[in-house]
Amino acid sequence: xxxxxxxxxxxxxxxxxxxxxxxxxxxxxxxxxxxxxxxxxxxxxxxxxxxxxxxxxxxxxxxxxxxxxxxxxxxxxxxxxxxxxxxxxxxxxxxxxxxxxxxxxxxxxxxxxxxxxxxxxxxxxxxxxxxxxxxxxxxxxxxxxxxxxxxxxxxxxxxxxxxxxxxxxxxxxxxxxxxxxxxxxxxxxxxxxxxxxxxxxxxxxxxxxx
Amino acid sequence: xxxxxxxxxxxxxxxxxxxxxxxxxxxxxxxxxxxxxxxxxxxxxxxxxxxxxxxxxxxxxxxxxxxxxxxxxxxxxxxxxxxxxxxxxxxxxxxxxxxxxxxxxxxxxxxxxxxxxxxxxxxxxxxxxxxxxxxxxxxxxxxxxxxxxxxxxxxxxxxxxxxxxxxxxxxxxxxxxxxxxxxxxxxxxxxxxxxxxxxxxxxxxxxxxxxxxxxxxxxxxxxxxxxxxxxxxxxxxxxxxxxxxxxxxxxxxxx
Ligand code: HEM
Ligand code: SF4
Ligand code: FES
Numbered sequence: 287x288x289x290x291x292x293x294x295x296x297x298x299x300x301x302x303x304x305x306x307x308x309x310x311x312x313x314x315x316x317x318x319x320x321x322x323x324x325x326x327x328x329x330x331x332x333x334x335x336x337x338x339x340x341x342x343x344x345x346x347x348x349x350x351x352x353x354x355x356x357x358x359x360x361x362x363x364x365x366x367x368x369x370x371x372x373x374x375x376x377x378x379x380x381x382x383x384x385x386x387x388x389x390x391x392x393x394x395x396x397x398x399x400x401x402x403x404x405x406x407x408x409x410x411x412x413x414x415x416x417x418x419x420x421x422x423x424x425x426x427x428x429x430x431x432x433x434x435x436x437x438x439x440x441x442x443x444x445x446x447x448x449x450x451x452x453x454x455x456x457x458x459x460x461x462x463x464x465x466x467x468x469x470x471x472x473x474x475x476x477x478x479x480x481x482x483x484x485x486x487x488x489x490x491x492x493x494x495x496x
Numbered sequence: 497x498x499x500x501x502x503x504x505x506x507x508x509x510x511x512x513x514x515x516x517x518x519x520x521x522x523x524x525x526x527x528x529x530x531x532x533x534x535x536x537x538x539x540x541x542x543x544x545x546x547x548x549x550x551x552x553x554x555x556x557x558x559x560x561x562x563x564x565x566x567x568x569x570x571x572x573x574x575x576x577x578x579x580x581x582x583x584x585x586x587x588x589x590x591x592x593x594x595x596x597x598x599x600x601x602x603x604x605x606x607x608x609x610x611x612x613x614x615x616x617x618x619x620x621x622x623x624x625x626x627x628x629x630x631x632x633x634x635x636x637x638x639x640x641x642x643x644x645x646x647x648x649x650x651x652x653x654x655x656x657x658x659x660x661x662x663x664x665x666x667x668x669x670x671x672x673x674x675x676x677x678x679x680x681x682x683x684x685x686x687x688x689x690x691x692x693x694x695x696x697x698x699x700x701x702x703x704x705x706x707x708x709x710x711x712x713x714x715x716x717x718x719x720x721x722x723x724x725x726x727x728x729x730x731x732x733x734x735x736x737x738x739x740x741x742x743x744x745x746x747x748x749x750x751x
Contacts, residue, residue, distance in 0.1 A: 292746075296709065301716065314579075378511075384670055384721050386721035391718070461740030
């Protein structure tokens with residue numbers, strides 16, 4: 287087992303865990319967004335979807351798996367970020383961007399921490415809401431609070447920023463790179479980041495304007 | 497040939513007596529500089545003036561002064577090896593800076609590159625990474641037949657591109673995380689692509705990457721600042737290859 291421990295604690299090993307968990311979380315985002323879009327179909331359609339989801343016997347296992355993915359992603363991200371800060375004890379007086387880094391890549395830990403704050407509030411308001419009899423009404427009511435809707439939209443902007451770098455970065459970390467398709471992964475990553483951010487953010491905007 | 501108009505600059509240079517000194521920025525005037533002078537020649541001129549005044553000259557590294565040895569360094573105006581693509585500091589000319597400009601000159605900064613004096617840092621961490629696996633073990637003696645080891649042309653090109661790394665450390669200096677991944681990836685790629693590198697392939701990847709971590713370099717976040725400043729245009733694809741080499745060595749090899 288020594289090799290496994292060594293691998294998971296190595297620099298690339300930590301990055302691989304972060305990339306795998308991050309990309310799996312991207313998969314979760316797709317299913318979650320697809321479900322949320324039922325809101326546009328009205329009360330009956332959304333509540334029907336939510337009921338079917340809650341009655342699925344695999345849901346608790348999926349929720350625990352999701353929680354573990356988040357914990358793994360956040361734990362490795364913080365370990366990696368700590369190591370990176372430690373590696374440069376004295377800062378430069380002047381820094382310039384040579385053309386590599388982007389706003390997305392330079393702010394990963396900040397967009398990530400904002401997402402973490404969002405996730406805590408989000409799970410508390412929706413997953414652990416006191417009254418879950420009419421979920422459609424509950425969502426609509428929550429977004430009547432402009433402050434909450436604004437926070438939601440800001441968090442989705444952070445998500446878009448996070449994925450504008452994270453999506454491609456995850457593939458690069460896993461070694462999935464070739465001139466044949468890397469330009470396409472980069473484009474797909476930007477499109478995915480924008481689609482997910484706009485998709486999620488459209489709901490509070492729509493709900494609070496209604 | 498007509499003499500080109502001389503230029504004047506203000507330099508803000510990092511001065512630090514030794515590893516224990518806190519260090520500070522100091523300001524100097526560089527006057528009457530030809531636009532055709534190299535950046536290091538400009539520093540030489542400033543140093544001559546300092547020596548004449550009885551002051552300590554600015555310590556900086558250089559050797560070949562033609563972009564092949566990897567000895568020169570410096571972060572100039574926030575960029576490792578200064579402005580200009582695919583050039584080392586020794587290949588930088590003063591025509592790249594406008595007359596009257598203020599130029600900020602700092603050493604490469606990383607925990608793994610401890611300061612020695614002024615702009616000079618200790619990059620021997622790279623030597624220790626090479627010693628941990630950046631070699632092939634072959635019997636010397638009579639030269640083998642040219643066709644003993646067949647290497648397809650595209651593979652030879654990739655290996656040669658990776659082998660162009662001069663070990664300057666600009667990738668570490670430019671990386672927001674002070675990561676040495678581009679350097680290590682160039683060295684691992686160069687050897688793992690070629691037949692001669694196969695016997696030690698897995699051990700090399702694991703040992704060099706372990707040494708890199710033990711030297712306190714940061715982790716790669718795939719920013720790509722390293723690739724942008726590299727005087728030899730070493731590509732990020734070498735880092736992806738190294739990630740594959742590491743995964744392969746960890747999961748599929750006997751190491
Ligand atoms: C829906 C939620 C999230 C998704 C889909 C996601 C996705 C990703 C992906 C795909 C990567 C790229 C991995 C790589 O570079 O190999 C990444 C990196 C990162 N994530 Fe997340 N992430 C999420 C939430 C978070 C949270 C809550 C944090 C909290 C700290 C976080 C912090 C980071 C950091 C710091 C990095 C980059 C570290 C580095 O490469 O230096 N992420 N994320
Ligand atoms: S990869 Fe480029 S920047 Fe890094 S040490 Fe080699 S030549 Fe210098
Ligand atoms: S002095 Fe040799 S590369 Fe610059």
